[in-house]
Amino acid sequence: MKEIWTTMASMMGVWAFCQTLLHTVFPPELRFASIKFLYRLLNWFSSYCYYDITEIDGVNTNELYNAVQLYLSSSASTTGTRLSLTRGLNSSNITYGLSNNDRLVDTYNGAIVEWEHVVTQRQSQTFSWRPLPEEKRGFILRVKKKNRQMVLGSYLDFVMEKANEIRRKNQDRLLYTNSRGGSLDSRGHPWESVPFKHPSTFETLAMDPVKKAEIMADLLDFANGESFYQRTGRAWKRGYLLYGPPGTGKSSMIAAMANYLGYDIYDLELTEVNTNSELRKLLMKTSSKSIIVIEDIDCSINLTNRKKSGGGSANSGGRKNNHDAASPAPPGANGEDGGSTITLSGLLNFTDGLWSCCGSEKIFVFTTNHIEKLDPALLRSGRMDMHINMSYCSFSAFKILLKNYLGYEETDLEKQMLEELEGVIDEAEMTPADISEVLIKNRRDKNKAVGELLEALKTKAEQNRAKKLLESNRNEVEDEEQEKRALDIPKEGFDQLEESCNKCEEKDDEKVH
Numbered sequence: 001m002k003e004i005w006t007t008m009a010s011m012m013g014v015w016a017f018c019q020t021l022l023h024t025v026f027p028p029e030l031r032f033a034s035i036k037f038l039y040r041l042l043n044w045f046s047s048y049c050y051y052d053i054t055e056i057d058g059v060n061t062n063e064l065y066n067a068v069q070l071y072l073s074s075s076a077s078t079t080g081t082r083l084s085l086t087r088g089l090n091s092s093n094i095t096y097g098l099s100n101n102d103r104l105v106d107t108y109n110g111a112i113v114e115w116e117h118v119v120t121q122r123q124s125q126t127f128s129w130r131p132l133p134e135e136k137r138g139f140i141l142r143v144k145k146k147n148r149q150m151v152l153g154s155y156l157d158f159v160m161e162k163a164n165e166i167r168r169k170n171q172d173r174l175l176y177t178n179s180r181g182g183s184l185d186s187r188g189h190p191w192e193s194v195p196f197k198h199p200s201t202f203e204t205l206a207m208d209p210v211k212k213a214e215i216m217a218d219l220l221d222f223a224n225g226e227s228f229y230q231r232t233g234r235a236w237k238r239g240y241l242l243y244g245p246p247g248t249g250k251s252s253m254i255a256a257m258a259n260y261l262g263y264d265i266y267d268l269e270l271t272e273v274n275t276n277s278e279l280r281k282l283l284m285k286t287s288s289k290s291i292i293v294i295e296d297i298d299c300s301i302n303l304t305n306r307k308k309s310g311g312g313s314a315n316s317g318g319r320k321n322n323h324d325a326a327s328p329a330p331p332g333a334n335g336e337d338g339g340s341t342i343t344l345s346g347l348l349n350f351t352d353g354l355w356s357c358c359g360s361e362k363i364f365v366f367t368t369n370h371i372e373k374l375d376p377a378l379l380r381s382g383r384m385d386m387h388i389n390m391s392y393c394s395f396s397a398f399k400i401l402l403k404n405y406l407g408y409e410e411t412d413l414e415k416q417m418l419e420e421l422e423g424v425i426d427e428a429e430m431t432p433a434d435i436s437e438v439l440i441k442n443r444r445d446k447n448k449a450v451g452e453l454l455e456a457l458k459t460k461a462e463q464n465r466a467k468k469l470l471e472s473n474r475n476e477v478e479d480e481e482q483e484k485r486a487l488d489i490p491k492e493g494f495d496q497l498e499e500s501c502n503k504c505e506e507k508d509d510e511k512v513h
Contacts, residue, residue, distance in 0.1 A: 054138040067163035108155045111147040116140040168262040176266045198255035206397040206432040236360040243371040244390030247433030250367045264290045270300040276346030291363045298373045352383045392429045395422045405439040406446045428460040
Protein backbone atom coordinates (compact mmCIF):
# COMPACT_ATOMS: atom_id res chain seq x y z
CA MET A 1 0.00 0.00 0.00
CA LYS A 2 2.89 2.32 0.80
CA GLU A 3 4.36 1.70 -2.65
CA ILE A 4 1.10 2.72 -4.31
CA TRP A 5 1.00 6.06 -2.52
CA THR A 6 4.68 6.63 -3.37
CA THR A 7 4.00 5.97 -7.06
CA MET A 8 0.97 8.31 -7.12
CA ALA A 9 2.99 11.07 -5.45
CA SER A 10 5.73 10.68 -8.06
CA MET A 11 3.20 10.83 -10.89
CA MET A 12 1.61 14.00 -9.49
CA GLY A 13 5.04 15.55 -9.23
CA VAL A 14 5.79 14.71 -12.85
CA TRP A 15 2.40 16.12 -13.88
CA ALA A 16 3.05 19.37 -12.02
CA PHE A 17 6.49 19.65 -13.65
CA CYS A 18 5.05 19.02 -17.12
CA GLN A 19 2.27 21.56 -16.51
CA THR A 20 4.79 24.18 -15.43
CA LEU A 21 6.96 23.41 -18.46
CA LEU A 22 3.91 23.62 -20.74
CA HIS A 23 2.91 27.03 -19.35
CA THR A 24 6.49 28.23 -19.80
CA VAL A 25 6.98 26.93 -23.34
CA PHE A 26 3.38 27.55 -24.51
CA PRO A 27 2.01 30.80 -23.01
CA PRO A 28 -1.80 31.37 -22.88
CA GLU A 29 -1.73 33.49 -26.04
CA LEU A 30 -0.06 30.72 -28.00
CA ARG A 31 -2.44 28.12 -26.64
CA PHE A 32 -5.46 30.28 -27.58
CA ALA A 33 -4.09 30.80 -31.09
CA SER A 34 -3.49 27.06 -31.46
CA ILE A 35 -7.01 26.19 -30.34
CA LYS A 36 -8.42 28.81 -32.68
CA PHE A 37 -6.39 27.43 -35.59
CA LEU A 38 -7.53 23.90 -34.77
CA TYR A 39 -11.15 25.06 -34.64
CA ARG A 40 -10.84 26.74 -38.05
CA LEU A 41 -9.16 23.66 -39.45
CA LEU A 42 -12.04 21.49 -38.28
CA ASN A 43 -14.58 23.96 -39.71
CA TRP A 44 -12.71 23.93 -43.02
CA PHE A 45 -13.16 20.21 -43.37
CA SER A 46 -16.68 20.19 -41.86
CA SER A 47 -19.67 20.20 -44.19
CA TYR A 48 -21.85 22.17 -41.74
CA CYS A 49 -22.05 25.79 -40.64
CA TYR A 50 -23.68 27.14 -37.48
CA TYR A 51 -25.65 30.31 -36.69
CA ASP A 52 -26.52 31.66 -33.25
CA ILE A 53 -29.87 33.42 -32.71
CA THR A 54 -29.93 34.91 -29.21
CA GLU A 55 -32.99 36.07 -27.32
CA ILE A 56 -31.49 39.45 -26.40
CA ASP A 57 -29.62 41.50 -28.98
CA GLY A 58 -27.72 44.01 -26.87
CA VAL A 59 -30.54 45.59 -24.88
CA ASN A 60 -33.32 44.90 -27.38
CA THR A 61 -35.41 41.78 -27.88
CA ASN A 62 -34.45 39.79 -30.97
CA GLU A 63 -37.61 39.46 -33.10
CA LEU A 64 -36.06 36.60 -35.06
CA TYR A 65 -35.76 34.57 -31.85
CA ASN A 66 -39.47 35.00 -31.12
CA ALA A 67 -40.33 34.16 -34.72
CA VAL A 68 -38.27 30.95 -34.64
CA GLN A 69 -39.86 29.97 -31.35
CA LEU A 70 -43.36 30.38 -32.83
CA TYR A 71 -42.44 28.66 -36.09
CA LEU A 72 -40.96 25.62 -34.36
CA SER A 73 -44.06 25.33 -32.18
CA SER A 74 -46.06 24.04 -35.16
CA SER A 75 -43.53 21.25 -35.77
CA ALA A 76 -42.79 20.53 -32.14
CA SER A 77 -46.46 19.77 -31.43
CA THR A 78 -46.29 16.72 -33.72
CA THR A 79 -42.64 15.57 -33.63
CA GLY A 80 -41.31 16.69 -30.27
CA THR A 81 -41.05 14.32 -27.30
CA ARG A 82 -40.32 16.91 -24.62
CA LEU A 83 -42.15 20.20 -25.04
CA SER A 84 -42.77 23.44 -23.18
CA LEU A 85 -46.37 24.72 -23.20
CA THR A 86 -47.26 28.42 -23.05
CA ARG A 87 -50.38 30.54 -23.41
CA GLY A 88 -49.93 34.19 -24.20
CA LEU A 89 -51.97 37.24 -23.29
CA ASN A 90 -55.25 37.60 -25.25
CA SER A 91 -54.71 34.11 -26.65
CA SER A 92 -57.16 31.22 -26.54
CA ASN A 93 -54.72 28.57 -27.82
CA ILE A 94 -51.76 26.75 -26.25
CA THR A 95 -48.37 27.21 -27.93
CA TYR A 96 -45.88 24.35 -28.07
CA GLY A 97 -42.15 24.94 -27.94
CA LEU A 98 -38.81 23.19 -27.57
CA SER A 99 -37.62 22.47 -24.07
CA ASN A 100 -34.21 23.55 -22.84
CA ASN A 101 -31.28 22.11 -24.84
CA ASP A 102 -33.58 20.08 -27.08
CA ARG A 103 -33.23 19.63 -30.85
CA LEU A 104 -35.61 19.58 -33.80
CA VAL A 105 -35.01 18.77 -37.47
CA ASP A 106 -36.81 20.76 -40.18
CA THR A 107 -36.84 20.53 -43.98
CA TYR A 108 -37.20 23.32 -46.53
CA ASN A 109 -37.09 22.83 -50.31
CA GLY A 110 -35.31 19.51 -49.82
CA ALA A 111 -32.68 20.95 -47.46
CA ILE A 112 -32.38 19.60 -43.91
CA VAL A 113 -31.79 22.10 -41.10
CA GLU A 114 -31.40 21.40 -37.40
CA TRP A 115 -32.50 23.70 -34.61
CA GLU A 116 -31.15 23.44 -31.07
CA HIS A 117 -32.59 25.42 -28.17
CA VAL A 118 -29.67 26.35 -25.89
CA VAL A 119 -30.26 27.66 -22.37
CA THR A 120 -27.31 28.59 -20.11
CA GLN A 121 -26.95 30.51 -16.88
CA ARG A 122 -26.00 34.14 -17.32
CA GLN A 123 -23.11 35.56 -15.33
CA SER A 124 -24.08 37.86 -12.47
CA GLN A 125 -24.44 41.52 -13.42
CA THR A 126 -22.65 44.22 -11.51
CA PHE A 127 -24.71 47.10 -12.90
CA SER A 128 -27.14 47.42 -15.81
CA TRP A 129 -29.68 50.00 -16.88
CA ARG A 130 -31.92 47.13 -17.95
CA PRO A 131 -31.92 43.95 -15.84
CA LEU A 132 -31.42 40.88 -18.01
CA PRO A 133 -32.94 37.42 -17.44
CA GLU A 134 -30.96 35.00 -15.32
CA GLU A 135 -30.91 32.50 -18.20
CA LYS A 136 -29.31 33.14 -21.54
CA ARG A 137 -31.49 31.66 -24.26
CA GLY A 138 -30.89 31.18 -27.93
CA PHE A 139 -31.21 28.92 -30.95
CA ILE A 140 -28.34 27.32 -32.85
CA LEU A 141 -29.11 26.70 -36.51
CA ARG A 142 -27.03 23.99 -38.20
CA VAL A 143 -27.16 23.70 -41.99
CA LYS A 144 -24.98 22.29 -44.70
CA LYS A 145 -22.67 24.77 -46.35
CA LYS A 146 -24.11 24.10 -49.78
CA ASN A 147 -27.54 25.27 -48.51
CA ARG A 148 -26.23 28.35 -46.70
CA GLN A 149 -27.42 30.94 -49.23
CA MET A 150 -30.91 29.48 -49.41
CA VAL A 151 -31.25 29.32 -45.63
CA LEU A 152 -30.02 32.88 -45.04
CA GLY A 153 -32.34 34.15 -47.77
CA SER A 154 -35.70 32.57 -48.40
CA TYR A 155 -35.81 30.17 -45.44
CA LEU A 156 -35.54 32.82 -42.72
CA ASP A 157 -38.11 34.98 -44.56
CA PHE A 158 -40.36 31.92 -44.68
CA VAL A 159 -39.90 31.43 -40.93
CA MET A 160 -40.89 35.06 -40.26
CA GLU A 161 -44.01 34.81 -42.43
CA LYS A 162 -45.13 31.55 -40.85
CA ALA A 163 -44.55 32.99 -37.38
CA ASN A 164 -46.73 36.02 -38.16
CA GLU A 165 -49.43 33.72 -39.49
CA ILE A 166 -49.32 31.55 -36.35
CA ARG A 167 -49.38 34.65 -34.15
CA ARG A 168 -52.50 35.97 -35.88
CA LYS A 169 -54.14 32.56 -35.64
CA ASN A 170 -53.41 32.03 -31.95
CA GLN A 171 -53.98 35.57 -30.76
CA ASP A 172 -57.57 36.72 -30.37
CA ARG A 173 -58.73 39.68 -32.39
CA LEU A 174 -58.50 43.08 -30.67
CA LEU A 175 -61.10 45.83 -30.81
CA TYR A 176 -59.63 49.32 -30.46
CA THR A 177 -61.31 52.63 -29.76
CA ASN A 178 -59.74 56.07 -29.67
CA SER A 179 -59.30 57.69 -26.28
CA ARG A 180 -61.46 60.65 -25.35
CA GLY A 181 -60.02 63.96 -26.49
CA GLY A 182 -56.92 62.29 -27.96
CA SER A 183 -55.46 61.41 -24.56
CA LEU A 184 -52.74 58.75 -24.35
CA ASP A 185 -52.67 55.60 -22.27
CA SER A 186 -49.82 54.46 -20.00
CA ARG A 187 -47.80 53.27 -23.02
CA GLY A 188 -48.29 56.51 -24.94
CA HIS A 189 -50.89 55.07 -27.35
CA PRO A 190 -54.08 56.94 -28.32
CA TRP A 191 -56.00 53.65 -28.72
CA GLU A 192 -57.56 51.50 -26.00
CA SER A 193 -58.19 47.82 -26.76
CA VAL A 194 -60.23 44.88 -25.55
CA PRO A 195 -60.32 41.29 -26.88
CA PHE A 196 -62.68 40.98 -29.84
CA LYS A 197 -64.97 38.00 -29.28
CA HIS A 198 -67.71 38.64 -31.84
CA PRO A 199 -68.77 35.23 -33.27
CA SER A 200 -70.11 36.51 -36.60
CA THR A 201 -68.80 34.74 -39.70
CA PHE A 202 -69.75 34.75 -43.35
CA GLU A 203 -71.29 31.33 -42.83
CA THR A 204 -73.79 32.68 -40.30
CA LEU A 205 -74.29 36.08 -41.96
CA ALA A 206 -77.85 36.46 -43.30
CA MET A 207 -77.12 37.65 -46.81
CA ASP A 208 -77.58 36.58 -50.41
CA PRO A 209 -75.00 33.79 -50.99
CA VAL A 210 -73.96 35.17 -54.38
CA LYS A 211 -73.22 38.63 -52.98
CA LYS A 212 -71.53 37.05 -49.97
CA ALA A 213 -69.23 34.98 -52.17
CA GLU A 214 -68.34 38.11 -54.18
CA ILE A 215 -67.34 39.99 -51.01
CA MET A 216 -65.29 37.06 -49.69
CA ALA A 217 -63.44 36.74 -53.00
CA ASP A 218 -62.70 40.49 -53.02
CA LEU A 219 -61.35 40.33 -49.45
CA LEU A 220 -59.17 37.34 -50.27
CA ASP A 221 -57.78 39.05 -53.37
CA PHE A 222 -56.92 42.07 -51.26
CA ALA A 223 -55.19 40.05 -48.53
CA ASN A 224 -53.09 38.15 -51.09
CA GLY A 225 -52.46 41.14 -53.35
CA GLU A 226 -49.22 42.59 -51.99
CA SER A 227 -47.31 42.01 -55.22
CA PHE A 228 -50.21 43.39 -57.27
CA TYR A 229 -50.35 46.65 -55.31
CA GLN A 230 -46.58 47.05 -55.49
CA ARG A 231 -46.55 46.40 -59.22
CA THR A 232 -49.35 48.90 -59.92
CA GLY A 233 -47.96 51.58 -57.58
CA ARG A 234 -51.05 51.70 -55.38
CA ALA A 235 -51.26 51.88 -51.60
CA TRP A 236 -52.16 48.50 -50.14
CA LYS A 237 -55.58 49.47 -48.81
CA ARG A 238 -59.22 49.09 -49.76
CA GLY A 239 -62.46 50.84 -48.83
CA TYR A 240 -65.91 49.38 -48.29
CA LEU A 241 -69.15 51.34 -47.83
CA LEU A 242 -71.97 49.50 -46.07
CA TYR A 243 -75.31 51.25 -46.48
CA GLY A 244 -78.89 50.31 -45.82
CA PRO A 245 -81.68 50.54 -43.21
CA PRO A 246 -80.92 49.91 -39.54
CA GLY A 247 -80.89 46.26 -38.51
CA THR A 248 -79.65 44.86 -41.81
CA GLY A 249 -76.38 43.47 -40.41
CA LYS A 250 -73.76 46.13 -41.11
CA SER A 251 -71.93 45.60 -37.80
CA SER A 252 -72.15 41.82 -38.23
CA MET A 253 -70.60 42.20 -41.69
CA ILE A 254 -67.63 44.07 -40.20
CA ALA A 255 -67.14 41.36 -37.57
CA ALA A 256 -67.34 38.65 -40.24
CA MET A 257 -64.70 40.47 -42.32
CA ALA A 258 -62.36 40.68 -39.31
CA ASN A 259 -62.80 37.01 -38.41
CA TYR A 260 -62.39 35.94 -42.04
CA LEU A 261 -59.09 37.79 -42.55
CA GLY A 262 -57.82 37.63 -38.95
CA TYR A 263 -57.56 41.45 -38.73
CA ASP A 264 -57.92 43.72 -35.72
CA ILE A 265 -60.64 46.39 -35.70
CA TYR A 266 -60.12 50.10 -34.99
CA ASP A 267 -63.50 51.67 -34.21
CA LEU A 268 -62.91 55.37 -34.83
CA GLU A 269 -65.26 57.70 -32.99
CA LEU A 270 -65.04 60.97 -34.92
CA THR A 271 -66.84 62.98 -32.25
CA GLU A 272 -63.86 62.40 -29.94
CA VAL A 273 -61.38 63.78 -32.50
CA ASN A 274 -60.92 67.55 -32.45
CA THR A 275 -58.66 68.36 -35.40
CA ASN A 276 -57.40 66.93 -38.69
CA SER A 277 -53.97 66.62 -37.09
CA GLU A 278 -55.34 64.34 -34.36
CA LEU A 279 -57.02 62.26 -37.05
CA ARG A 280 -53.68 61.75 -38.83
CA LYS A 281 -51.95 60.80 -35.57
CA LEU A 282 -54.60 58.17 -34.90
CA LEU A 283 -54.00 56.72 -38.36
CA MET A 284 -50.24 56.61 -37.73
CA LYS A 285 -50.79 54.52 -34.58
CA THR A 286 -52.86 51.83 -36.31
CA SER A 287 -51.19 48.53 -37.14
CA SER A 288 -51.06 46.70 -40.43
CA LYS A 289 -53.62 43.98 -41.16
CA SER A 290 -56.41 45.99 -39.58
CA ILE A 291 -59.90 47.29 -40.35
CA ILE A 292 -60.56 50.96 -39.60
CA VAL A 293 -64.28 51.50 -39.04
CA ILE A 294 -66.36 54.68 -38.91
CA GLU A 295 -69.96 53.75 -38.19
CA ASP A 296 -72.90 56.03 -39.05
CA ILE A 297 -70.60 58.50 -40.71
CA ASP A 298 -73.54 60.67 -41.77
CA CYS A 299 -74.35 61.25 -38.06
CA SER A 300 -70.80 61.73 -36.75
CA ILE A 301 -69.92 65.19 -38.04
CA ASN A 302 -71.14 67.55 -40.74
CA LEU A 303 -70.05 65.68 -43.88
CA THR A 304 -73.24 66.07 -45.90
CA ASN A 305 -73.47 66.47 -49.66
CA ARG A 306 -72.24 69.94 -50.57
CA LYS A 307 -74.45 70.00 -53.66
CA LYS A 308 -77.40 70.21 -51.31
CA SER A 309 -75.87 72.78 -48.99
CA GLY A 310 -75.17 75.78 -51.17
CA GLY A 311 -72.04 74.53 -52.84
CA GLY A 312 -72.54 76.86 -55.79
CA SER A 313 -69.65 79.05 -54.73
CA ALA A 314 -67.32 76.24 -55.79
CA ASN A 315 -68.16 77.09 -59.39
CA SER A 316 -67.58 80.79 -59.07
CA GLY A 317 -64.89 82.34 -61.19
CA GLY A 318 -65.40 79.82 -64.02
CA ARG A 319 -63.77 76.97 -62.07
CA LYS A 320 -65.16 73.43 -61.94
CA ASN A 321 -66.74 72.06 -58.80
CA ASN A 322 -63.92 70.33 -56.96
CA HIS A 323 -65.33 67.62 -54.70
CA ASP A 324 -61.98 67.08 -53.04
CA ALA A 325 -61.94 70.53 -51.51
CA ALA A 326 -62.70 71.12 -47.88
CA SER A 327 -66.33 71.56 -47.00
CA PRO A 328 -67.42 74.45 -44.83
CA ALA A 329 -67.07 73.73 -41.16
CA PRO A 330 -70.36 73.33 -39.33
CA PRO A 331 -71.57 76.11 -37.06
CA GLY A 332 -69.73 76.16 -33.80
CA ALA A 333 -66.99 73.88 -35.14
CA ASN A 334 -64.26 76.50 -35.30
CA GLY A 335 -62.89 75.38 -31.97
CA GLU A 336 -64.13 78.42 -30.05
CA ASP A 337 -66.73 76.35 -28.18
CA GLY A 338 -64.58 73.21 -27.94
CA GLY A 339 -66.25 71.55 -30.94
CA SER A 340 -64.61 69.45 -33.61
CA THR A 341 -62.80 71.18 -36.47
CA ILE A 342 -62.49 68.10 -38.68
CA THR A 343 -63.20 69.00 -42.30
CA LEU A 344 -64.21 66.88 -45.23
CA SER A 345 -60.78 67.53 -46.73
CA GLY A 346 -59.15 66.05 -43.62
CA LEU A 347 -61.30 62.94 -43.80
CA LEU A 348 -60.60 62.52 -47.52
CA ASN A 349 -56.85 62.73 -46.89
CA PHE A 350 -57.31 60.24 -44.07
CA THR A 351 -58.79 57.65 -46.45
CA ASP A 352 -56.98 58.40 -49.71
CA GLY A 353 -54.21 60.94 -49.13
CA LEU A 354 -50.53 60.51 -48.42
CA TRP A 355 -51.24 59.69 -44.79
CA SER A 356 -53.41 56.73 -45.78
CA CYS A 357 -50.20 54.91 -46.79
CA CYS A 358 -49.04 54.65 -43.15
CA GLY A 359 -48.58 50.92 -42.69
CA SER A 360 -49.98 48.44 -45.18
CA GLU A 361 -52.81 45.98 -45.67
CA LYS A 362 -55.49 48.23 -44.19
CA ILE A 363 -59.22 48.23 -44.87
CA PHE A 364 -61.46 51.27 -44.38
CA VAL A 365 -65.14 50.54 -43.69
CA PHE A 366 -67.77 53.28 -43.48
CA THR A 367 -71.40 52.58 -42.59
CA THR A 368 -74.44 54.78 -43.13
CA ASN A 369 -78.21 54.52 -43.12
CA HIS A 370 -78.58 57.30 -45.69
CA ILE A 371 -76.09 57.14 -48.54
CA GLU A 372 -77.75 60.09 -50.26
CA LYS A 373 -76.55 62.38 -47.45
CA LEU A 374 -72.87 61.70 -48.11
CA ASP A 375 -70.72 63.85 -50.36
CA PRO A 376 -69.85 62.21 -53.71
CA ALA A 377 -66.15 62.90 -53.05
CA LEU A 378 -66.30 60.44 -50.18
CA LEU A 379 -67.94 57.73 -52.28
CA ARG A 380 -65.71 57.59 -55.33
CA SER A 381 -63.44 54.65 -56.18
CA GLY A 382 -60.10 54.81 -54.42
CA ARG A 383 -61.83 55.79 -51.20
CA MET A 384 -64.87 53.57 -51.05
CA ASP A 385 -63.97 50.97 -53.67
CA MET A 386 -66.91 48.64 -53.06
CA HIS A 387 -70.43 49.74 -52.16
CA ILE A 388 -72.39 47.01 -50.37
CA ASN A 389 -76.14 47.46 -50.07
CA MET A 390 -77.32 45.83 -46.85
CA SER A 391 -80.98 45.50 -47.81
CA TYR A 392 -84.03 43.91 -46.24
CA CYS A 393 -84.06 40.17 -45.65
CA SER A 394 -84.41 38.12 -48.84
CA PHE A 395 -85.61 34.54 -49.05
CA SER A 396 -82.07 33.18 -49.41
CA ALA A 397 -80.96 35.15 -46.32
CA PHE A 398 -84.09 33.98 -44.52
CA LYS A 399 -83.10 30.33 -45.00
CA ILE A 400 -79.75 31.09 -43.34
CA LEU A 401 -81.57 32.56 -40.34
CA LEU A 402 -83.76 29.45 -40.07
CA LYS A 403 -80.64 27.30 -40.02
CA ASN A 404 -78.86 29.50 -37.46
CA TYR A 405 -81.68 29.86 -34.93
CA LEU A 406 -83.85 26.77 -35.43
CA GLY A 407 -81.47 24.31 -37.08
CA TYR A 408 -83.89 23.99 -39.99
CA GLU A 409 -82.73 23.02 -43.45
CA GLU A 410 -84.82 23.84 -46.51
CA THR A 411 -86.09 20.23 -46.68
CA ASP A 412 -87.31 20.30 -43.06
CA LEU A 413 -90.23 22.62 -43.88
CA GLU A 414 -93.32 21.78 -45.86
CA LYS A 415 -93.32 22.90 -49.45
CA GLN A 416 -96.52 24.93 -48.97
CA MET A 417 -95.02 26.76 -45.99
CA LEU A 418 -91.87 27.56 -47.97
CA GLU A 419 -93.92 28.90 -50.87
CA GLU A 420 -95.96 31.13 -48.55
CA LEU A 421 -92.81 32.46 -46.92
CA GLU A 422 -91.10 33.08 -50.26
CA GLY A 423 -94.16 34.85 -51.65
CA VAL A 424 -94.51 37.30 -48.79
CA ILE A 425 -90.97 38.00 -47.51
CA ASP A 426 -89.92 40.46 -50.23
CA GLU A 427 -93.12 42.45 -49.87
CA ALA A 428 -92.87 42.50 -46.08
CA GLU A 429 -89.51 44.34 -46.14
CA MET A 430 -88.41 43.12 -42.70
CA THR A 431 -84.79 43.40 -41.62
CA PRO A 432 -82.76 40.37 -40.51
CA ALA A 433 -82.76 41.82 -36.98
CA ASP A 434 -86.59 41.86 -36.85
CA ILE A 435 -86.86 38.30 -38.14
CA SER A 436 -84.14 37.10 -35.76
CA GLU A 437 -86.03 38.53 -32.80
CA VAL A 438 -89.15 36.52 -33.68
CA LEU A 439 -87.08 33.34 -34.04
CA ILE A 440 -85.16 33.89 -30.80
CA LYS A 441 -88.34 34.52 -28.84
CA ASN A 442 -89.87 31.20 -29.96
CA ARG A 443 -86.77 29.07 -30.48
CA ARG A 444 -87.98 26.42 -27.98
CA ASP A 445 -91.00 25.66 -30.20
CA LYS A 446 -89.82 25.59 -33.81
CA ASN A 447 -93.24 25.13 -35.38
CA LYS A 448 -94.62 28.05 -33.36
CA ALA A 449 -91.64 30.19 -34.38
CA VAL A 450 -92.20 29.58 -38.10
CA GLY A 451 -95.97 30.08 -37.80
CA GLU A 452 -95.65 33.31 -35.84
CA LEU A 453 -93.01 34.57 -38.25
CA LEU A 454 -95.30 33.89 -41.21
CA GLU A 455 -98.09 35.87 -39.55
CA ALA A 456 -95.70 38.72 -38.82
CA LEU A 457 -94.55 38.77 -42.44
CA LYS A 458 -98.11 38.80 -43.73
CA THR A 459 -99.08 41.61 -41.35
CA LYS A 460 -96.06 43.69 -42.38
CA ALA A 461 -96.77 43.01 -46.07
CA GLU A 462 -100.38 44.20 -45.69
CA GLN A 463 -99.19 47.33 -43.91
CA ASN A 464 -96.72 48.03 -46.70
CA ARG A 465 -99.41 47.49 -49.36
CA ALA A 466 -101.77 49.87 -47.55
CA LYS A 467 -99.00 52.42 -47.15
CA LYS A 468 -98.06 52.21 -50.83
CA LEU A 469 -101.73 52.51 -51.85
CA LEU A 470 -102.14 55.58 -49.67
CA GLU A 471 -99.01 57.15 -51.14
CA SER A 472 -100.20 56.27 -54.64
CA ASN A 473 -103.58 57.96 -54.03
CA ARG A 474 -101.87 60.97 -52.53
CA ASN A 475 -99.58 61.22 -55.57
CA GLU A 476 -102.56 60.96 -57.92
CA VAL A 477 -104.37 63.75 -56.09
CA GLU A 478 -101.24 65.91 -56.22
CA ASP A 479 -100.85 65.18 -59.95
CA GLU A 480 -104.47 66.14 -60.60
CA GLU A 481 -104.06 69.39 -58.67
CA GLN A 482 -100.90 70.20 -60.63
CA GLU A 483 -102.68 69.54 -63.93
CA LYS A 484 -105.61 71.69 -62.85
CA ARG A 485 -103.31 74.53 -61.91
CA ALA A 486 -101.51 74.14 -65.21
CA LEU A 487 -104.82 74.46 -67.08
CA ASP A 488 -106.02 77.39 -64.97
CA ILE A 489 -102.92 79.47 -65.62
CA PRO A 490 -103.42 79.75 -69.46
CA LYS A 491 -107.12 80.51 -68.94
CA GLU A 492 -106.34 83.35 -66.53
CA GLY A 493 -103.78 84.68 -68.98
CA PHE A 494 -106.32 84.60 -71.83
CA ASP A 495 -108.92 86.45 -69.73
CA GLN A 496 -106.37 89.12 -68.86
CA LEU A 497 -105.37 89.49 -72.51
CA GLU A 498 -109.02 89.81 -73.59
CA GLU A 499 -109.67 92.40 -70.90
CA SER A 500 -106.66 94.47 -71.97
CA CYS A 501 -107.80 94.32 -75.62
CA ASN A 502 -111.27 95.56 -74.67
CA LYS A 503 -109.74 98.48 -72.80
CA CYS A 504 -107.66 99.40 -75.83
CA GLU A 505 -110.75 99.35 -78.07
CA GLU A 506 -112.64 101.61 -75.66
CA LYS A 507 -109.75 104.11 -75.70
CA ASP A 508 -109.73 104.12 -79.52
CA ASP A 509 -113.47 104.78 -79.61
CA GLU A 510 -113.08 107.70 -77.23
CA LYS A 511 -110.39 109.22 -79.45
CA VAL A 512 -112.59 108.90 -82.51
CA HIS A 513 -115.49 110.64 -80.82
